Amino acid sequence: MVLDVQALTKVFPGGAKAVDAASFTVGEGALLALVGESGCGKTTTLKMINRLLEPTAGTVSFRGEDVAGLDPVHLRRRMGWVMQGDGLFPHFTVAENIAVTPRLAGWDAERTRERIRALLELVQLDPSEFENRYPAELSGGQRQRVGLARALAAEPPLLLMDEPFGALDPITRDSLREDVQALRARLGFAAVMVTHDMAEALLLADQIAVMRAGRIIQLGTPSELLSDPADPYVETLLATPRREAERVAALSAQA
Numbered sequence: 001m002v003l004d005v006q007a008l009t010k011v012f013p014g015g016a017k018a019v020d021a022a023s024f025t026v027g028e029g030a031l032l033a034l035v036g037e038s039g040c041g042k043t044t045t046l047k048m049i050n051r052l053l054e055p056t057a058g059t060v061s062f063r064g065e066d067v068a069g070l071d072p073v074h075l076r077r078r079m080g081w082v083m084q085g086d087g088l089f090p091h092f093t094v095a096e097n098i099a100v101t102p103r104l105a106g107w108d109a110e111r112t113r114e115r116i117r118a119l120l121e122l123v124q125l126d127p128s129e130f131e132n133r134y135p136a137e138l139s140g141g142q143r144q145r146v147g148l149a150r151a152l153a154a155e156p157p158l159l160l161m162d163e164p165f166g167a168l169d170p171i172t173r174d175s176l177r178e179d180v181q182a183l184r185a186r187l188g189f190a191a192v193m194v195t196h197d198m199a200e201a202l203l204l205a206d207q208i209a210v211m212r213a214g215r216i217i218q219l220g221t222p223s224e225l226l227s228d229p230a231d232p233y234v235e236t237l238l239a240t241p242r243r244e245a246e247r248v249a250a251l252s253a254q255a
């Protein structure tokens with residue numbers, strides 16, 4: 001088990017419970033999606049996993065260790081982080097951006113350089129064309145690919161992703177999703193992905209946690225959710241992707 005989250009709770013000062021007793025586990029190599037509408041507590045949950053935020057109550061164990069007892073900086077180096085937007089350093093080249101965590105981890109220049117080239121190839125960017133460019137010289141999809149390469153640079157067993165494909169056009173989104181699946185198959189990391197898009201969760205996740213007003217109202221595999229939605233709200237979230245899939249299937253049958 002990579003991650004074991006139990007009764008995780010966050011109350012912001014003067015606020016309601018942003019996250020209310022959320023519990024889930026993530027196995028080695030598995031992808032769990034946190035799905036729900038804006039403000040339901042997804043990002044707050046993610047930030048408590050790598051201690052960007054401290055919980056009010058509950059526990060997070062990472063490979064059997066309670067993260068509360070670990071140094072937050074070291075912990076974050078062992079968890080890749082892909083954020084909304086790309087979060088790249090604008091004054092660093094692509095190679096320098098990817099090298100940030102390996103440098104902090106004390107890798108030598110040769111190993112770091114090899115890793116940068118291998119990762120750029122894995123995210124479908126030609127190293128000789130891209131390694132010396134700056135983020136401003138890349139498209140949104142290319143920046144997101146570099147963000148993914150950077151998050152995976154130090155070979156983390158867990159990747160945390162916050163709406164990683166949010167700002168991209170549908171075709172770029174689709175190809176990046178495929179790349180994430182190919183990277184998982186190849187590198188074997190587990191992931192927690194925040195998304196408001198149920199179709200994306202159904203396509204990518206092994207487990208889906210549906211959040212509403214801070215609580216996880218259903219936790220299950222995509223087929224469990226589809227065959228047995230536990231709540232009318234889950235049914236509502238499933239209705240749009242289901243309808244779209246049916247329309248496309250009907251059109252394909254006519255073609």
Ligand SMILES: Nc1ncnc2c1ncn2[C@@H]1O[C@H](COP(=O)(O)OP(=O)(O)OP(=O)(O)O)[C@@H](O)[C@H]1O
Pocket residue numbers: 012013015018036037038039040041042043044045196
């Ligand atoms: N630093 C903070 N201080 C006070 N309240 C906060 C803080 N961060 C988040 N909140 C509140 O906690 C709740 C959950 O926010 P969170 O960002 O986790 O939601 P989300 O599901 O990720 O939404 P989105 O999809 O819009 O990013 C919201 O009501 C938000 O206003």
